[in-house]
Amino acid sequence: MAALPIASAHPKLHSLIAQLNQIILGKDRQIRLAVSCMLAHGHLLIEDVPGVGKTTLAHALAKSLGLQFQRVQFTSDLLPADVLGVSIYDRETGKFKFHPGPIFSQFLLADEVNRATPKTQSALLEAMEEQQVTMDSETHPLPRPFFVIATQNPSTQVGTFPLPESQLDRFLMRMEIGYPDRAAERALLAGADRRVMTAQLQPVMSVADFSDLQAQAGGMHVAPALLDYIQALVESSRRAPQFVSGLSPRAGLGLIAAARAWAFVAGREAVLPEDVQAVLPSVAGHRLKPAQNVSRAAAQELHNEWIKSVAIP
Amino acid sequence: MPQFFRMTRESLTSDRQAQSLPAGRTAILTLLMALVPVLGPHVAHLPAWCSAFAALMFAWRGYITWREVKRPTPLPKTWLLMVLLVITLAATLYTHRTLFGRDAGVTFLTILVSLKLLETRTKRDIVVAISLSYFLILTNFFYSQSIAVAALMLVALVLITSALIAANRDADAMPFMRQTRLAGVVILQAFPMMLVLFVLFPRVPGPLWGLPADANAGVTGLSDNMSPGMITSLSLSDGIAFRVTFNGAEPRPADLYWRGPVLSAFDGRNWRIQLPDPKRPSRFEPGGATFDYSVTLEPSSRPWIFALEMPTKLPADAHLTPDLQPVVDKPITSRRRYDAQSAPQYKSVATETQEDLAPYLALPEGSNPRTRNLMAGWLFQGRGPAQIVDMALNYFRTEEFFYTLEPPLLDNNPIDQFLFISKRGFCEHYSSAFVVMMRSAGIPARVVTGYQGGEINPVDGVFTVRQSDAHAWAEVWLRGRGWTRVDPTAAVSPARISFGMHGALPQRFAPPLITRFTGAWSAAWLDRVRFDWEALSNRWNQLVLNYSPDRQRETLERLGMKTPDWRDMAIAMVTGVGLICLAVTGWMLRTVREHDPVERAWRAFCKRLARAGAPREPSEGPLDYARRAAGQLRTGTADTPGAIEAAAAAYAALRYGPKPDKVRVRQFTQLVRNFQI
Numbered sequence: 001m002a003a004l005p006i007a008s009a010h011p012k013l014h015s016l017i018a019q020l021n022q023i024i025l026g027k028d029r030q031i032r033l034a035v036s037c038m039l040a041h042g043h044l045l046i047e048d049v050p051g052v053g054k055t056t057l058a059h060a061l062a063k064s065l066g067l068q069f070q071r072v073q074f075t076s077d078l079l080p081a082d083v084l085g086v087s088i089y090d091r092e093t094g095k096f097k098f099h100p101g102p103i104f105s106q107f108l109l110a111d112e113v114n115r116a117t118p119k120t121q122s123a124l125l126e127a128m129e130e131q132q133v134t135m136d137s138e139t140h141p142l143p144r145p146f147f148v149i150a151t152q153n154p155s156t157q158v159g160t161f162p163l164p165e166s167q168l169d170r171f172l173m174r175m176e177i178g179y180p181d182r183a184a185e186r187a188l189l190a191g192a193d194r195r196v197m198t199a200q201l202q203p204v205m206s207v208a209d210f211s212d213l214q215a216q217a218g219g220m221h222v223a224p225a226l227l228d229y230i231q232a233l234v235e236s237s238r239r240a241p242q243f244v245s246g247l248s249p250r251a252g253l254g255l256i257a258a259a260r261a262w263a264f265v266a267g268r269e270a271v272l273p274e275d276v277q278a279v280l281p282s283v284a285g286h287r288l289k290p291a292q293n294v295s296r297a298a299a300q301e302l303h304n305e306w307i308k309s310v311a312i313p
Numbered sequence: 314m315p316q317f318f319r320m321t322r323e324s325l326t327s328d329r330q331a332q333s334l335p336a337g338r339t340a341i342l343t344l345l346m347a348l349v350p351v352l353g354p355h356v357a358h359l360p361a362w363c364s365a366f367a368a369l370m371f372a373w374r375g376y377i378t379w380r381e382v383k384r385p386t387p388l389p390k391t392w393l394l395m396v397l398l399v400i401t402l403a404a405t406l407y408t409h410r411t412l413f414g415r416d417a418g419v420t421f422l423t424i425l426v427s428l429k430l431l432e433t434r435t436k437r438d439i440v441v442a443i444s445l446s447y448f449l450i451l452t453n454f455f456y457s458q459s460i461a462v463a464a465l466m467l468v469a470l471v472l473i474t475s476a477l478i479a480a481n482r483d484a485d486a487m488p489f490m491r492q493t494r495l496a497g498v499v500i501l502q503a504f505p506m507m508l509v510l511f512v513l514f515p516r517v518p519g520p521l522w523g524l525p526a527d528a529n530a531g532v533t534g535l536s537d538n539m540s541p542g543m544i545t546s547l548s549l550s551d552g553i554a555f556r557v558t559f560n561g562a563e564p565r566p567a568d569l570y571w572r573g574p575v576l577s578a579f580d581g582r583n584w585r586i587q588l589p590d591p592k593r594p595s596r597f598e599p600g601g602a603t604f605d606y607s608v609t610l611e612p613s614s615r616p617w618i619f620a621l622e623m624p625t626k627l628p629a630d631a632h633l634t635p636d637l638q639p640v641v642d643k644p645i646t647s648r649r650r651y652d653a654q655s656a657p658q659y660k661s662v663a664t665e666t667q668e669d670l671a672p673y674l675a676l677p678e679g680s681n682p683r684t685r686n687l688m689a690g691w692l693f694q695g696r697g698p699a700q701i702v703d704m705a706l707n708y709f710r711t712e713e714f715f716y717t718l719e720p721p722l723l724d725n726n727p728i729d730q731f732l733f734i735s736k737r738g739f740c741e742h743y744s745s746a747f748v749v750m751m752r753s754a755g756i757p758a759r760v761v762t763g764y765q766g767g768e769i770n771p772v773d774g775v776f777t778v779r780q781s782d783a784h785a786w787a788e789v790w791l792r793g794r795g796w797t798r799v800d801p802t803a804a805v806s807p808a809r810i811s812f813g814m815h816g817a818l819p820q821r822f823a824p825p826l827i828t829r830f831t832g833a834w835s836a837a838w839l840d841r842v843r844f845d846w847e848a849l850s851n852r853w854n855q856l857v858l859n860y861s862p863d864r865q866r867e868t869l870e871r872l873g874m875k876t877p878d879w880r881d882m883a884i885a886m887v888t889g890v891g892l893i894c895l896a897v898t899g900w901m902l903r904t905v906r907e908h909d910p911v912e913r914a915w916r917a918f919c920k921r922l923a924r925a926g927a928p929r930e931p932s933e934g935p936l937d938y939a940r941r942a943a944g945q946l947r948t949g950t951a952d953t954p955g956a957i958e959a960a961a962a963a964y965a966a967l968r969y970g971p972k973p974d975k976v977r978v979r980q981f982t983q984l985v986r987n988f989q990i
Contacts, residue, residue, distance in 0.1 A: 223969040270969045274934035311931030 012205045013213060013265060016064055019204055023060045023197055024053050026184025030177050032265050033282055034061060034149075038210075039217040039261035042172020042254065043128055043148040045113075045163075045286065052177045054151040055111060059198050062107040065210055066203030067145070070105035074116035076159065080123035083110075084133045085140075098140060103127055106143050106207075110150040114160040124148075125167045145207065145214075154296070165289060172254050173279070174286035217264035222256060222271050228313040229273050230255055233280070236310045242302050243288040251287050258283050273312045280307055340439050340479035341378050341430070343489065344446060345371055347472030348426065350465045351449045355419055358456060360408045363420050366401060370427035394428050401428075419452050439480045446473045460853050471496045502897070509889035513869075515879045516862040534613040535573050535762050535783060539584040541723050541731075544762070545739045548718065550780035553611055554764055555619060556851055557776040560605040564621065566766060568657040570786065570798065571619040571778060573763035575636035577673055579752075581680035582727055584745060584760050587636065593669045594635035595796050599625045601658025609650045609854060616644045619763060619778075621655035622798065628652065636759065637796075648858055661795030665757075670790055673757035681728040681749060688753035698756045698791055705750050706804040709743065712736060716806035743801040744785040757790035761798070773848040911967045911978055914985040918960055922946070925990045935961040935968075946990070953990060960984050 013035070020031045034057060037044045046054045055071075062069035072083055085101035102108065103124065110124060127133050128148050132141045150171070153160060168174070180188060188194075205213075230252060238246025247255070256271075258279040263271040281303055288306075290299050348371065356364045373389075380386045401424045402412075409417035426449060429442045450466050450473070474496035479487070487495070534554060535547070555571075576584035603625060610618055617640045618631055624639055628651040631641045639653075676685075691701055713736050720738045723730045728749045731742050738746075744760050751758035765784035767776040786800040860868075874881055919929045919938075927942035939961030943954030963981045967973055 221969070221971040223971075225968050269966055270971060272934055272936060272965050272969050274936050277932075277934060277937075308930065308932045312934060 010213065010216075010264075010267070012209055015204045017265070019064050019201065020057070020060055023194060023201070024057050024177075025187050025191075026180045027053070027057075027177060030175060031057070032262070033173060033175050033279065036217075036258060036261035036265050036279065037173045037282075038065075038147055039214050039264060040172060040254075040257040041214065042258065043150070043170065045168070045171040045174040046149060046151045046177060047154065047174055048151075048176045048178065049154060052179060053194075054177060055109065056194050056198060057177065058107075058109040058149040058151070060201060061149070062109075063198060063201035064204050065107070066206060067106040067147070068143070069107045069109070070102040071109040071111060072102045073111045074113050074120070076115055076117060078116045078120050080120050083120060083124050084127060084135065087136050096136065098135065098138065100133075100140065103133065104140070104142060106145055106147070108146075108148045110148055112153060113150040114152040114162055116161065118161055118164075121161065121163060121167060124150075125163075125170050129170050145211065165287070168286045169248065169250060171286065172258060173282040175282045213264075217261040218257070220260040220263050220271050221269070222260065225313065226259075226271055226273065226276070227256075229276060229310075230259075232313055233276070233284075233307075233310050237284070237288060237306070240306055240309075242291055242306065244291050245289070247284060247287055251284065255280065255283050277307060337433075337436065337439055337480065338378055338381065339487075339489065339492070340443075340476050341374065341433060343472060343476035343479050343492070344439065344443060345375055345378075345430070347469055347476055348446060348449075350469040350472070351446055351453070352423060354453050354456070354462060354465065355423065358416060359420055359423060360404075362404060362408075363401070363423055367423050367427045370431060374430045374433075388434065389431055391432065394432055398424070398428055415452075415455050419455070422449055422452065436480055440477070443473055443477050443480065446476075458858050460850050463853075463857075467500075471500055474499055505893050506890060509886060509893065511860070512865075513882050513886040513889060515882050516860065516865045534611075534615065534780065535764075536615070537574055537576075537586045539576055539741055539745070539760060539762055539785060540582060541720070541727055541738075541742055541745070544741045544783045544785055545718055545720065547783040548739070548781045552780040554613075554778045554780055554782065555608050555610040556854070557606050557608050557767065557778065558774065559776070560607070562602070562604065563769070563776075564604055564655075564657050568621070569766050569776075570622045570657075570761075570784075571764040571767075571782075572622045572624070572638065572761060573619050574617060575634070575638045575759055575761050575788075577636065577759040579676060579745075579749065581677040584748075586638075587672055593665055594633070595637050596662040596664055597623050597637070597659045597795070598662055599623070599656035600660045601656060603654050603656045605652070605654045607650060607652045609648060609851070610645055611648055612646050614644050614646060616640055616642070618645070618649075618651065620653045621657060623657075623659040624653055624655050626652075626654035647861075648854060650855070650861075661797060663790070663793055663795035665790065665795075670757040673759055673790065674752050674755065676749065676752050681726045681753075683726075683729040683733055684746070684749055685753045687732075688750055692754055698754070698789070701754045701756060702751070702789055702791075702799060705747055706799070706801060709747075709801055709804040714738075714743075714805045716802065740802040741785045743805060744787045747787045747799065747801040751787070751789050759788050759796075761786050761788055770844045770847050770851075772844045773851065775848065775851050777847060777851075910982055911964065911973070914982045915964045915968070918964075918985045918988065921988065921990055922957070935965045956984075956988055960988060 017028070017031055017035060020035075021028055024031060034044055038061070046057070048054060059069065059071075072078075081101065083101050083103050085099050085104065087096040087098050089095075090097045113121060113124070116124075127142065128146075131144075131146060132139055134140070152163070179185070233255070234247045234249075234252045237243060240246070255276065259271050259276040262279045263275040266275065268275065281300070285300075285303055288303065290302055294302070352359075352364075352367060359367075377386045377388060402421075405417060405420050405424065406412060409420065411417050412421060422445065426442060426445045429438070429445060433439050433442055447470075450469055453462055453466055456462075471493060475489075475493040478492050478496055478499075482492075534552075536543070574586055577587040578585040604621065605626075606621070608619065617638060618627075620627065620639045623637065624633065627633070627639055628641075631639055631651070633639055688701070691704055696704065715737045716739070717737045718739060720731075720742060721735045723735065728746050731738055732746050732750075741762075748758040748760050762783070762785045764778045764782040765786070766782050767778040769776050784802070786798060786802065788796045788798055790796050869882070869885075874885065915935070922942050923929065925946055927945045929938045929942075933941070936958075939958045943957045946953065946957075960981070963977070963984060967977060967981055
């Protein structure tokens with residue numbers, strides 16, 4: 001993917017990205033993807049080996065946006081109630097009282113989500129999808145805005161429960177962070193402690209400001225020609241023999257939303273095929289399962305080939 | 314052996330049933346519908362029993378097809394069809410006395426197609442029936458090549474093609490309208506090919522397709538003899554004798570004497586062309602204005618053509634007989650166009666001797682005594698020939714003569730009867746009586762037949778001369794003046810010559826339908842429609858039907874082929890057909906045609922970059938591509954990379970941006986046009 005213009009038409013968005021770039025070095029593209037995902041009202045799944053800055057990115061994002069932040073470390077003995085909350089009998093009132101769990105926050109970091117049991121995973125993901133928690137026939141709405149960044153270790157690691165496709169579909173994007181390049185690594189090693197830096201971060205915009213940006217991103221112009229391209233992609237994915245199943249209509253909608261947000265971040269007048277292609281690996285990567293069990297690198301190659309095979313109408 | 318045959322037939326039958334198709338139903342119904350315009354015009358000349366038979370067979374087939382929807386309905390047994398075939402063949406033989414020739418052939422084909430429909434089970438059967446129907450279209454042109462028939466056959470062509478489409482859509486029948494529209498499109502697609510073949514296919518002289526000898530049988534027109542009532546019957550015909558276009562001025566209506574057969578042999582009742590011809594030709598000197606014109610003559614099966622009196626120029630294969638009748642070498646069997654020139658103010662030259670004139674004085678012995686007595690009386694009064702001519706005309710004028718289409722029948726001594734008793738007649742009576750009177754008085758005289766007048770079409774300035782304009786007049790030989798035209802009909806009814814036949818006739822006569830509207834009581838718009846129609850059919854005649862070898866040569870010469878022979882024509886034809894095929898193939902293989910100027914310009918731009926060494930990947934967005942191309946290209950100036958990226962950005966904004974602004978579109982196309990690499 002070609003280098004992207006750093007400038008953004010929106011000063012606050014620009015300072016957000018600039019601030020994140022100071023924490024996570026040499027990962028401009030991943031930062032933009034994460035911001036785009038949030039602008040598109042989507043949840044983000046970061047999949048990578050430990051220690052590349054998944055948690056730091058999530059934490060920095062929450063801090064920079066001034067969002068109420070919660071972190072849950074998923075383990076194999078974590079129960080749904082540990083995430084959602086629990087109703088406890090109150091002797092004084094003689095009633096059950098709901099004690100909200102960590103999910104009741106504006107920004108939830110679900111660390112190592114694939115280490116939890118499927119039961120706990122699905123409790124989280126259903127709440128994510130519905131933006132509410134129902135317990136004892138009582139419905140508790142989640143706060144707004146509500147973002148989940150889940151991280152997961154590569155599923156080949158021991159003691160993990162990989163998320164099934166149906167759950168993966170609830171994340172708008174899945175991305176990797178990857179190792180920093182040489183210069184960034186050097187700067188990282190030479191620089192201050194990231195944890196301290198993150199703790200000192202100041203919000204660059206209010207929650208209202210961010211909602212406004214979300215609305216603006218959602219209003220990006222999508223031309224019929226671009227819809228043609230998205231349809232061509234979706235249809236091609238359904239015909240492609242190299243994938244188990246094609247992109248769902250939800251994936252198509254997600255693709256448009258993500259491309260809009262990306263185009264908005266890039267400071268464009270309208271969404272271009274380039275924007276679609278920029279978000280496509282993150283939006284489609286976890287939804288298109290290769291028909292044959294192949295390595296991660298081979299799967300990525302498969303995706304790239306597929307994208308190249310679809311002509312822009 | 315019989316066992317063997319039965320087995321074969323049974324296996325064939327079961328095989329056929331296995332193949333019978335649902336779409337065949339639509340095909341058969343469409344074909345039945347198509348056969349209505351194909352066979353409709355034939356009803357006029359088919360024997361009545363054949364039309365009835367065909368209608369019955371079609372109805373039967375239609376009924377079977379209709380009933381098949383509800384329950385399986387068997388087609389008639391083969392033996393029954395065989396019996397029908399034998400009976401109808403016998404009837405054909407009985408009616409036409411032959412199985413060959415035009416009329417018998419059409420009857421036979423009609424029977425075959427009717428019977429074929431009743432044994433149509435498989436796709437192969439219906440394709441045979443369809444092919445036969447295509448051929449039947451052609452047979453209509455043996456009878457008429459008018460626009461109306463051509464238009465009707467075009468309808469038939471589309472319908473039969475529609476049936477062919479239905480027959481080929483094995484399982485899934487299309488709605489009738491869609492299938493017929495498709496057939497229309499197919500015919501339209503074939504149109505350029507038809508045009509090339511029409512213009513370039515080497516023409517043979519003679520009528521289209523070499524019509525059978527009886528094609529022109531029963532054509533009405535002037536003949537080589539004249540008996541009382543002949544022109545009368547001719548004058549009831551709407552048929553067109555010929556059309557004339559004057560190149561320049563037109564003569565006065567009173568000068569429009571179209572000279573045809575000159576009749577000088579009389580047997581007391583009928584007039585014939587004198588055979589053998591008198592040795593010394595009549596002579597004349599052209600005087601006054603000459604008129605150039607071209608005539609399109611309808612086929613008459615007669616070896617003569619018509620020209621204004623007197624022709625000074627005729628086509629190469631024509632000449633004037635000693636009687637000054639323009640004739641050609643061969644009978645006119647197809648519509649023919651020729652150029653001629655005439656001088657209506659001609660002066661005859663008297664060079665004949667008594668011997669030359671003797672045949673023009675001959676009268677049968679003892680016929681028409683009262684006429685002879687009358688003329689003997691006038692001679693006895695000592696009148697000169699010129700005076701006798703005037704006296705005769707005066708006689709017609711002053712006695713109670715009537716110009717009528719319903720003359721009484723005349724038996725023995727018809728001239729006596731006409732002159733003294735009935736006094737009612739048509740032009741042939743007057744001219745005939747006048748010539749007999751003249752000959753009785755010793756004045757050489759002859760009957761001239763032809764056409765008088767004609768009607769000018771104000772739309773295209775074409776004169777149309779119909780059979781109803783047929784006329785007969787007289788010529789007398791006067792000393793010092795030679796042969797002089799005298800039209801006794803003009804003496805009785807001057808209006809005949811000035812206003813045409815229908816100005817001269819009382820209104821109670823019913824002239825032919827078309828000419829009826831030309832009278833004073835006609836509606837102007839009707840005239841207008843009629844003139845438009847005639848102009849159109851004249852154009853049709855000139856351009857389509859009259860496309861003879863000569864016209865083809867002219868056309869090809871105009872197209873730049875000097876002295877085209879058949880080889881050049883064949884090459885041109887193959888080239889033309891090949892080009893059309895190529896164009897059609899190209900059109901079918903074309904990638905999506907760009908109507909959008911932005912897209913067109915962008916594609917041209919990408920093509921130019923590709924030629925410079927940086928082709929666009931199909932999946933490459935415009936900005937990505939521009940960036941790659943700008944970095945990749947080594948040619949061009951320092952501004953080139955910037956120009957490429959600017960063009961791509963402009964394209965991206967136009968194609969994916971919100972409102973396509975005309976100014977920006979123009980700017981973009983200009984940017985691309987000015988882009989140099």
